[in-house]
Each structure stands twice: as C-alpha cells, then as structure tokens.
Amino acid sequence: QVQLQESGPGLVKTWETLSLTCAVSGSSISSGYYWGWIRQPPGKGLEWIGSMYHSGTTYCNPSLKSRVSISIDTSKNQFSLKLSSVTAADTAVYYCARPDNINSGGDFQHWGQGTLVTVSS
C-alpha cells in the first residue's frame, strides 16, 4: 500500500524559502513514476506545482518555475520541494502525490494528507 506523508515548517517568513519533504512508503522512489507536488490556497482550487521522474527529469508550472526546485533522495525514499521568495500568495495546503500508472504524469491516485504552509512576515 503506497503511502505519502508531507512534512515541513507550517510557517515561513515572507521572501524566505519554503521547504517540504514527502516521505514515501510502500513504493520505491527509484522504481519509476512521476512524483508530484500540488497545492491549494485556502478556499480555492488545486494548482499543480511540478513533478519529477525518478530519473531526475523535472517539469514545473511555468508560473512558478523560476522559484521551484524538486529533488529526490533515493537513500531516504523521499522527495522534496523548495519554493523560494515566498509571499502571502504562496499560503496553501501542499500535497505530494503519485499516479498509479508508471508512465502517467497525472492521474494522481496516491496523495499525502496535505500540510498547511502559511507565509507571514
């Protein structure tokens, strides 16, 4: 059973870097799949942030691209998100997710429970 668990600070100061980690169990992060990050501002819809293939190939939302970094740590079976120069607009629940289809970049079957990150000065 695939399980994902986000972790990281719940409060980040304006203009600093948001850093989150997604711990994966029940699936080897190096066995394939696109590992994704999605966020949801309070009361709003879902926004895809980016996805990383196990090989290291990364795709990011163009609206965030210059600020986003996604990495994989195979030794810890986890992947991470860094978002730099955050503002209040980056306040959101951040989810990590994975499709069931090894060749699919979307169709997210498995999700973490989400973690709320608030950006404030």
Add this chain to the structure above:
Amino acid sequence: VLTQSPATLSLFPGESATLSCRASQSVATYLAWYQQKPGQAPRLLIYAASSRAAGIPARFSGSGSGTDFTLTISSLETEDFAVYYCQHRINWPLTFGGGTKVEIK
C-alpha cells in the same frame, strides 16, 4: 485551460448529477476527475476520461474526448456531496479545472 461548469450544483440525494469540463484545446482522453471533501486530499475517481479508478462505485461515470467531458453521478448519495475537479495530462504543465461544488438542496 480547463473550464468547469456549473460552479455549483444544488441537488437532492437520489438525483443525478452532470458535471462539465471543457478544455481550450484537445486533450484527447487524457482527462481525470477527482472528488474532494473538506479537510481531505483529492480522491481520483476517473482517469483516461472514462475509466473508473480502483474502488470507485459504478454510479460514477465519465465520458468525452477532445475538448468536452462529462462526469455523471447517477444517483447521489449523501457522501457524494463534495467538490469535483477535472485535470488533464496530455502535456506539461498539468492543469486542473476550477471545480464544481455539488451541494445538498
């Protein structure tokens, strides 16, 4: 861009719900539907426009291809009142629709 309509759907339990997702350009059948309840992560319902994900009841069905897609819930149960999102994966960047809230009338 994915545009969902209506924004809100008010229905009685037992009624049928029809949700629409329109793409600004063809996404073939690379379209998924999710259900989200308050305080929960989204749940994949439909992938490839019409295939039900594992464990999804048969009352949920998806149809469409190209630019016009529909999610139908044949007989609403109380647990179906939630927000529904569509999402394409034909290319990067992935995008989600704005969502349709299905509420109890």
